[in-house]
Amino acid sequence: MSATANDDLIATIRAALAKVIDPELRRPITDLGMVKSIDVSPRGDVHVEIYLTIASCPKKSEISERVTQAVADVPGTxxxxxxxxxxxxxxxxxxRKRLRGTGSDPNGEPVIPFAQPSSLTRVYAVASGKGGVGKSTVTVNLAAAMAARGLSVGVLDADIYGHSIPRMMGSTDRPTQVESMILPPIAHEVRVISIAQFTKSNTAVVWRGPMLHRALQQFLADVYWGDLDVLLLDLPPGTGDIAISVAQLIPNAEILVVTTPQLAAAEVAERAGSIALQTRQRIVGVVENMSGLTLPDGTRLQVFGEGGGQQVADQLSRAVGADVPLLGQIPLDPALVAAGDAGVPIVLSTPDSRAGKELLGIADNLSARRRGLAGMSLGLDTTRREP
Structure with missing residues (x-):
């Protein structure tokens, strides 16, 4: 093989490697500086050296396989x-600098990309007044549905004490750390971060408020989320420390309230939504979960009553002075429970089920919205003052 032919083949191989995507960073390995060298023998044998970010990279076998296949597909090798x-x-x-910049502002505080004026990421904080209403189920299914539609999606499990997102997303991987940058595992094409990925087994997390705030700040600032279209935060129930921290750290986050049809539960859910009056956040809508059970004969049993979701939507609309829609009513479905336990959201495992269709409809509604100034608080004081 002549020197010119050798150089041409190396250039072709490098072009092929530009199509190999790092499974964690989701960027071409050539852009990340991961290709150390390419050598071609006179017979056409190819030796490629690849840089890993860390020696214990959990995806090194996958990277090696992708590189091998890409090079083997090049004619002449x-x-x-x-x-x-x-x-x-x-x-x-x-x-790290190439991906995230310096990572801190002039005062040394970590930079949260979603809080920047230039951010185009939709941030939805999924909230509930009480536990057990299916908030996490709604979160993982909306995330999986949006990702299946081609959006870049991340889920932050902000329920530090009651974390369940990794299990429901079927993820057992742990994050990779590159200096101060954390690479989140990816499940069903969704980037997922949770305190569960940093604890041993099912160890309880026993932290006070300041620690919760710091953990949330670190998940938002130190995790490499990439260029997300949507970030979903699974909040703990109620209006405690995390809800307040979210309002402080990402003031542009929009609140999605989850409730059940029971009127008593709806009254509690209204409190979770009404925090927006104090934080000046927008309420994007209400989702009613456990909305009736369809029996084998086709009749519908209202196990938890009815009307709660619409009541919450109506009350919040009056409270904020703007339309807060009821985005959907998800029926009780044993398949929904089984999907969560299996780690495959029902929108992927059984999308044609009634619950799957309802969740897909809610996801489509939220996905179709584009970020603009409409509905966003500009922090202006409209009180007229006399000169």
């Missing part, structure tokens, strides 16, 4: 050998 190396501290620092 023979045997392919892939060798893995590890980035130096300097290279990791450069990678």
């Amino acid at each position: 023979a045997a392919v050998q892939v060798t893995l190396d590890v980035m130096s501290d300097e290279q990791r620092t450069e990678l």
Whole structure:
């Protein structure tokens, strides 16, 4: 093989490697500086050296397989050998800066990308007045449905004490840390971060308010989320520390209230939504879960009563002086429970079920919305003052 032909083949191989996407960072490995070298023998045998971010990279086998396949598909190549190396501290620092910038503001405070005026990410804080209404079920299904529609989606499990998102998303992977940057695991094409990924087994988290705030801040600022279209936060029930911290850290987050049809539960859910009056956040809508059970003969049994979702929507509309719609009513369905336990959201496992269709409809409604100034608080004081 002539020198010119060798150089041309190397250039073709590099172009092929530009199509290999890192499974964690979701960027081409060539853009990330992961291709260390490419050597081609006179017979066409190829030796590629690849940099890993860390030696214990959980995706190294997958990266090696993707590189091998990409090179093997290039015409003119023979045997392919892939060798893995590890980035130096300097290279990791450069990678972090390339992806996240400096990571802090002039005062040294971590930068939360979703709180910046230039952010185009829709942030939905999924809230409920009390536990057990299916808030996490709604969160994971909306996330999976949006991702299946082609959106870039992330889920932050902000329920530090009652975390359940990894289990319901079927994720057992742990985050990878590159310096101060945390790479979240990806499940069903959704980036997922939870305190459960940092604890052993089913260990309880025993923290006071300041620790909760710091954990939330770190998940928002230190995690590499990429360019998200939508970020969903699964909040703990009630109006405690985390709800207040979300309002402080991401004031543009919109609240999605989940309730059951029971009127007593609806009254509690109204409190979760009414926090928006104090934080000046927008309420995007209400979702009624456990909305009746369809029996084998086709009749519908209202196990938890009816009307709660519409009552919450009506009361919040009056309270905020703007329309707060009832986005959907998700029926009781044993398949919904089974899907959560299996780690495959029902919108993926049984999308044609009644619950699946209702959740897909809610997801489509939220996905179709584009960020603009309409409905957003500009922080202006409209009180007239005499000169």
